[in-house]
Amino acid sequence: MIDQPTYAIVGATGGIGSELCRTLAATGATLFLGARHESRLEHLIAELRQDSPAVVHAFPLDATNSEEVDLFFAKAVETCGTLHGAVNLVGSLLLKPAHLTNDYEFGDTIMLNLNTAFYVLRAAARMMQTTGGSIVLASSVASKIGLANHEAIAAAKGGINGLVMAAAATYASKHIRVNAVAPALVRTPLAEKITSNELALKASTAMHPLGRIGEPTDVVAAIAWLLDPRTSWVTGQILSLDGGMSSIRGK
Template sequence: MSDIPAYVIVGAAGGIGSALCRRLAARGPCKLMLAGRDPNKLDALASDLTTAGATVAVRTLNAIDSGAVDLLFAEAGQQFGPITGAANLCGSILLKPAHLTTDQEFADTLAVNVTTAFNVLRAAVKGMPNGGSVVLMSTVATKIGLANHEAIAAAKGAVNGLVISAAATYAGRNLRVNAVAPGLVRTPLAARLTSSEATLKASTAMHPLGRIGEPGDVADAIAWLLAPETTWVTGQIVSVDGGLSSVRAK
């Protein structure tokens, strides 16, 4: 059983997280520690994954709590053996100009996006002594200026810095650290944007490939970064954004 990959997925029940877990299970036997805030969604996902053949455990936690994240990785190691991959999919969307963003909104944005990423990385370093892959979440807004994205761009910019520094620090331990940077994706988190016909039309027009993202688009990239085939990839912020950050449509 030691050759079966074991993953810790924080934020597993979200749109991208659930798509990722299903892709990992579809690749073959695996062990999945699912973590997040909503126990009902986690249990429902776990049932589907177990039916698909994965070995699954569920833990409810708030990833802003570093002690809870440390315990999560310790429990995963005790239950599954060596952890080979971890992903933090916690995030938020705050679209406000800086002068209208309150102190609390900014603090919450940093906590949900930066603190959770740091906590998962730190726990993974301690919980993955044999190396492996850690994947964090960035955003297209760190690569192209988008109006009213100051708070989230600042937070995810910090995640980008965390990725490249940690990739350097832990390369000698064979621990790879990368992130994906999506554009707008059709998830429950983005429902306020995608449910508005006008907003959806405007965002679709911004993406050169002519559509917004689906959870599977991002999940595929994360699954690739978690796979053993990508053992020579680290310190990268991988754009999964329909060309928004690098292509100018005709």
């Protein structure tokens, strides 16, 4: 059992990312955090250092730049000595039908979701070749069921599902586990346009058999579980966190 594991979190300052950092920091884990907005990163670091016993490091990066992602993981190992887990939570949410989605919007959606996932997985896998570890990516319920106006994001997240399955097979012999979480609507700043609209929120809530949308803690609990060495027999999984939306129908 690892007493103080080291985790690298890309997209650390988002709604789910910041909550994950708080959860892992409370356990005493060492954290190496990356995000695009340096001021938000500094604010999160200050909060974590004040409220938890964790050792926390920060490294601003643009996760759509593969060279910056490679440098981030190299710095993580240089600074912390080893790496037990990596998470990519960079992403976007585009709700438009295909015929209204322009080339830039589609390309941006693929870049922010699928490309960043590939860059993080590739860089993390390089650093875990001799030590093993856990890599967790962010998929979506939209990759599992057909949702109107989700064409671009469904394509990106579907790509992540395929990436997880292939990489899990590739790196299993190195004891590198690769999994993803696939949430439905979660109450985060990214989803604020939906959650702040009473009618949209009511309609979305009705789509979830458990009768509510997700909270960041719902997703964080699953990510922390996938990172934990006690789940060392779990790989190649796309874990649905969607209130039953993708698998059952409410009454």
